[in-house]
Amino acid sequence: MQLHFRDDAPSSAAVDLLAVGLSPQGALSAELGAFGEALRAALQAEEVTGDTGRSQAWPTFGQLPARRVVVVGLGDGSPEALRRAAGLAGQAARAAGDKTVALAFGPLEGAGLTAAYEGYCAGNYRDDRYRAESARKAPTAELTLLGVSEGDLRLAKAVADGQELARALVNAPAEELYPETLADIARGLEADGLQVEVWDEQQIRAAGMGGISAVGQGSDRPARFIHIRYIPAGAARKRLGIIGKGVTFDSGGLSLKTPDGMLTMRCDMAGSAAVVGVMKAIAALKPDVEVHGIIGAVENMLGGRAYKLGDVLRMHNGKTVEVHNTDAEGRLVLGDCLSYASGLGLDAMVDIATLTGACVVALGDLYSALYSHQDDVADSILAAAKDGGELVWRMPLEVAYKERLKADFATMKNVGGPPGGSITAALFLSEFVGSTPWAHLDIAGPAFFSKTTRHYAPGGTGCMVPTLTRWLLA
Ligand code: BES
Numbered sequence: 001m002q003l004h005f006r007d008d009a010p011s012s013a014a015v016d017l018l019a020v021g022l023s024p025q026g027a028l029s030a031e032l033g034a035f036g037e038a039l040r041a042a043l044q045a046e047e048v049t050g051d052t053g054r055s056q057a058w059p060t061f062g063q064l065p066a067r068r069v070v071v072v073g074l075g076d077g078s079p080e081a082l083r084r085a086a087g088l089a090g091q092a093a094r095a096a097g098d099k100t101v102a103l104a105f106g107p108l109e110g111a112g113l114t115a116a117y118e119g120y121c122a123g124n125y126r127d128d129r130y131r132a133e134s135a136r137k138a139p140t141a142e143l144t145l146l147g148v149s150e151g152d153l154r155l156a157k158a159v160a161d162g163q164e165l166a167r168a169l170v171n172a173p174a175e176e177l178y179p180e181t182l183a184d185i186a187r188g189l190e191a192d193g194l195q196v197e198v199w200d201e202q203q204i205r206a207a208g209m210g211g212i213s214a215v216g217q218g219s220d221r222p223a224r225f226i227h228i229r230y231i232p233a234g235a236a237r238k239r240l241g242i243i244g245k246g247v248t249f250d251s252g253g254l255s256l257k258t259p260d261g262m263l264t265m266r267c268d269m270a271g272s273a274a275v276v277g278v279m280k281a282i283a284a285l286k287p288d289v290e291v292h293g294i295i296g297a298v299e300n301m302l303g304g305r306a307y308k309l310g311d312v313l314r315m316h317n318g319k320t321v322e323v324h325n326t327d328a329e330g331r332l333v334l335g336d337c338l339s340y341a342s343g344l345g346l347d348a349m350v351d352i353a354t355l356t357g358a359c360v361v362a363l364g365d366l367y368s369a370l371y372s373h374q375d376d377v378a379d380s381i382l383a384a385a386k387d388g389g390e391l392v393w394r395m396p397l398e399v400a401y402k403e404r405l406k407a408d409f410a411t412m413k414n415v416g417g418p419p420g421g422s423i424t425a426a427l428f429l430s431e432f433v434g435s436t437p438w439a440h441l442d443i444a445g446p447a448f449f450s451k452t453t454r455h456y457a458p459g460g461t462g463c464m465v466p467t468l469t470r471w472l473l474a
């Protein structure tokens, strides 16, 4: 998408779609002459308010050089409100296939400008790859920011590109995206200047990663372990890690899911998709921070070799796990990844995973759950999430619940029962982090939307790419 900054009057913009903001007090962000008067009357008649989340598109019937106008609620005008408003403008443009778009929100700068750009791109995205040619709608080719003379969009562009990549990876069917092809895509990041190491199933087993091995062994698609490194040119200010769950399809294994529960389980690699997207953004931004992106990629399937209930797994850190449910596979994969990452001596690490349905029960599908024993790590992620416009809620990592994981034959079992299921999953992970400051993000809710939600088209959302990119740069 080409981007222009221009000082022209919105009333003279000859574009497919002109996006205008509306304040809750009823003020339009652009002077549109006689058309503006008619528009104001129509807005009132249709009870369109300037609240965040409102949007309404209108044809201009030749009264303006712009073909259509979309009015979007500016809410309180905060960066977060601008993100949503621009997102709705992007969504309106994509729904109609509008190629040239002008945003007339008035002067934008700093965090507001960054948020508006990221929001626009997120709203303008929808995955048309699998539609018939005739059903596709073009994304925006040229975006003009009216009344904005200049601005630094380096961060916004890197985040938007990374998020789009993450969404495309999540949307790809599991028949196309499986551990080996995910590893190939990660390897493609070498072209961006990153170092990429991929282990096959024998190397994974030889390294003692009993969790990844067990979950992956039921599939004809062998597991892969992926380690992506960004090493800055000069001295590194700190060394950080992001670790993603890459279950490219979660059938539940022998503890089989229901058809409804399985339908969208290609999204179970959304954590790893975020890691790939963030690493791409980091490669573009080149910060003075060393970043390790680690992914355990498996397909959780049923087969003659599938892991079984009652199996005891020896994990990478030597702890053993009794399998009580093969559908609690993400923690087994991440346990090995976290143990490996803890050996790198990082200053902090965050894992990100579509880990539990219980998380969605607790927080609904808009919020990610955050767990950490370290307040400073948790606070730094909450701050990055606020800046990135993402909803994250800190949950208790209550050690008293650890006894729910007690097993008869092994260090622990892989399920803690229904109460607090997202918490016991996080406690399970905490057994593998060693002494590295750590946080866990359960994105089971917002990783994937089955229907249009806010300015997001159905499918993968690329959630936590805005947050984690900012967290790494902080
Ligand atoms: N991938 C699922 C969690 C999930 C559910 C993600 C819904 C996105 C939307 C995970 O592997 C899983 O199956 N968890 C089980 C754990 C249980 C068996 C302890 C769950 O949540 O039911």
Ligand code: MN
Binding pocket: 250, 252, 326, 327, 328, 329, 330
């Ligand atoms: Mn599962």
Ligand code: ZN
Binding pocket: 247, 250, 268, 327, 329, 330, 354, 355
């Ligand atoms: Zn899963």
